[in-house]
Structure formats: C-alpha cells, structure tokens
Amino acid sequence: xxxxxxxxxxxxxxxxxxxxxxxxxxxxxxxxxxxxxxxxxxxxxxxxxxxxxxxxxxxxxxxxxxxxxxxxxxxxxxxxxxxxxxxxxxxxxxxxxxxxxxxxxxxxxxxxxxxxxxxxxxxxxxxxxxxxxxxxxxxxxxxxxxxxxxxxxxxxxxxxxxxxxxxxxxxxxxxxxxxxxxxxxxxxxxxxxxxxxxxxxxxxxxxxxxxxxxxxxxxxxxxxxxxxxxxxxxxxxxxxxxxxxxxxxxxxxxxxxxxxxxxxxxxxxxxxxxxxxxxxxxxxxxxxxxxxxxxxxxxxxxxxxxxxxxxxxxxxxxxxxxxxxxxxxxxxxxxxxxxxxx
Numbered sequence: 001x002x003x004x005x006x007x008x009x010x011x012x013x014x015x016x017x018x019x020x021x022x023x024x025x026x027x028x029x030x031x032x033x034x035x036x037x038x039x040x041x042x043x044x045x046x047x048x049x050x051x052x053x054x055x056x057x058x059x060x061x062x063x064x065x066x067x068x069x070x071x072x073x074x075x076x077x078x079x080x081x082x083x084x085x086x087x088x089x090x091x092x093x094x095x096x097x098x099x100x101x102x103x104x105x106x107x108x109x110x111x112x113x114x115x116x117x118x119x120x121x122x123x124x125x126x127x128x129x130x131x132x133x134x135x136x137x138x139x140x141x142x143x144x145x146x147x148x149x150x151x152x153x154x155x156x157x158x159x160x161x162x163x164x165x166x167x168x169x170x171x172x173x174x175x176x177x178x179x180x181x182x183x184x185x186x187x188x189x190x191x192x193x194x195x196x197x198x199x200x201x202x203x204x205x206x207x208x209x210x211x212x213x214x215x216x217x218x219x220x221x222x223x224x225x226x227x228x229x230x231x232x233x234x235x236x237x238x239x240x241x242x243x244x245x246x247x248x249x250x251x252x253x254x255x256x257x258x259x260x261x262x263x264x265x266x267x268x269x270x271x272x273x274x275x276x277x278x279x280x281x282x283x284x285x286x287x288x289x290x291x292x293x294x295x296x297x298x299x300x301x302x303x304x305x306x307x308x309x310x311x312x313x314x315x316x317x318x319x320x321x322x323x324x325x326x327x328x329x330x331x332x333x334x335x336x337x338x339x340x341x342x
Contacts, residue, residue: 011251012136159233
C-alpha cells in the first residue's frame with residue numbers, strides 16, 4: 001500500500017481522493033461508523049466550493065453571498081467577490097466526500113489505531129504496512145501525541161458549541177454576532193435549517209451563551225431544534241512539526257489556532273493536496289515548508305484577531321470600525337474567501 005490515511009473526516013477523505021487521482025494505492029481507517037458530525041460553523045468559502053468542485057464533489061447546501069458582522073445596532077456586510085460560498089451541513093459534506101472516495105476505488109475501513117512503528121522502508125500500523133502514513137485524526141490527534149509532536153498550551157482555551165434550528169434562513173450571509181465573551185456564527189445550510197455555532201473561552205451551557213445575543217434570540221424564538229448542542233475544543237492545538245519519519249499530519253491534526261476566521265476546511269483541502277505531492281516526490285520536508293506557506297495567512301490573521309478581541313475596548317470597537325470602514329472589511333473577507341496560499 002502506498003498511503004494509509006488515519007481519519008475519515010474531510011481532511012483524511014480529501015487526502016485519499018488526491019492520492020487515488022495521483023495513482024497511489026490508498027486506504028482510509030476511521031474508528032467511527034457511518035456519517036461523522038462535528039461542531040463547526042458549516043460555512044464554506046468560495047475557494048472551498050471551487051476546491052471541492054475540482055475534486056468532483058458537489059455537496060448540496062445553501063448559497064451564501066457574504067459575511068455580516070452584528071453587534072447591537074452596528075452591522076457591516078461584505079459580499080464575496082469570487083462567487084457564492086455555500087452553507088453545507090457537516091454530515092452532508094462528509095457523505096459527499098466519502099461517496100467520491102469510494103467511487104475512486106479507495107477502501108474505507110472502520111478501524112482504530114493502537115500502534116505505529118517505522119523503518120527505512122515504510123510504516124507499520126497494527127501489523128499493516130504502508131509506504132507512508134497520513135494522520136488526519138482530528139483536533140486531539142492520538143497519532144500526533146504518540147509521535148511526540150504534541151505541544152501543550154494552556155492559555156486562553158476557547159471552545160465551540162453548535163446547534164441547528166428548523167426555520168427559514170432570514171439572510172444569505174453568514175452572520176457573526178458579537179457579545180462581550182463570545183461570538184455566534186449563524187449559517188443557513190438548507191431552505192429550512194440554520195446552524196448557530198458559539199465560540200467562547202467561557203465554559204457554560206449553550207443556552208446560557210445564547211442569552212447574550214438578544215437579536216439572535218428573537219430570530220430563533222419559536223423555532224424547533226433539529227440537533228442537540230454539540231461541542232468541540234479546546235480549539236488551540238499546537239504541533240512541533242508536521243512530519244515525523246514517514247508520517248505526515250494533515251488538517252486539524254497538524255495544528256489549529258481558532259475557528260474565528262472560518263478557514264478550517266479550506267486549510268484541510270490545501271494540506272491534503274500538498275501532502276500527496278510530497279509523498280509522490282519523495283520529499284516530506286517539502287510538506288513542512290508548504291504547510292507553513294499555506295497556513296501563514298490564517299495563522300497571522302487569526303492570532304491578530306484573537307489578540308485584539310481579548311481586549312474589551314478593542315472587541316467592542318470591532319464591528320463599529322468595520323461599519324465605518326467597509327472597504328477594509330470587504331478586503332479582509334475577500335482575502336479569507338481565497339484558497340490558502342493565493
């Protein structure tokens with residue numbers, strides 16, 4: 001086997017799809033059965049939609065025209081310049097990627113990983129040999145930790161919570177509502193379903209956080225809940241390197257700052273392609289360099305926004321500033337809407 005991919009989420013499935021299209025023999029191991037859900041914002045930027053289309057993946061959803069920031073009476077809109085984004089239920093995205101992977105002839109097996117060993121010729125995972133291993137096993141990657149690549153970080157631990165509501169979307173924008181201690185991301189994912197994700201460093205129940213967003217509460221009043229509140233975090237995860245021998249870390253397993261800028265899937269797709277190129281070229285060191293290039297914008301912008309929004313006066317001034325300087329807000333959204341590295 002050329003490539004064993006551990007992790008059957010979007011990052012792992014995209015890696016397997018790129019590998020199959022490059023003529024590599026690839027297998028995906030995922031310990032969870034069926035369609036996999038995850039607490040995330042579910043808004044795909046135009047660059048992600050284009051990347052999925054290039055892979056032959058067309059998940060249905062709700063067309064998104066842009067981003068809207070909301071804080072009390074202040075609001076700022078920025079439309080995507082490169083065409084619409086798409087709100088896509090995470091389970092719908094996973095099913096579409098999995099279908100494409102199976103159609104490409106990739107085996108997907110329900111298996112957990114217990115032991116990873118390496119030698120000069122390849123990797124042996126629980127007795128199965130492959131030339132290379134891609135660890136796409138998520139935010140809290142057990143393989144990253146087993147390889148000694150996990151770098152603990154305790155400061156400012158942010159978490160995400162998400163729930164879906166049965167109602168007609170009131171906007172074709174992703175709305176980001178700002179409160180003192182949290183942001184709420186409202187994403188239409190179909191004609192009758194809206195996802196609301198909350199990001200915060202304050203560990204409280206979902207409904208307690210929602211109480212800080214009065215306008216949003218009014219919008220959701222009377223709407224039925226389609227899913228329970230699902231959580232994820234801590235979001236900040238650091239890795240000391242993206243490769244170890246013949247193992248490459250892809251997606252959240254490679255390191256993650258925060259979901260504030262909504263670039264998770266875009267980064268996963270870009271890293272998947274870069275990892276497969278490195279394997280084909282026999283130059284895994286190139287993947288580390290490419291990972292840094294692809295994630296530079298995300299890391300810089302996300303760190304800057306997180307740093308600014310931890311200061312209460314700056315946080316309170318963010319949406320009014322975006323309203324007063326629409327050209328700057330629009331330019332920032334346009335940068336985020338592009339594929340990583342462009």
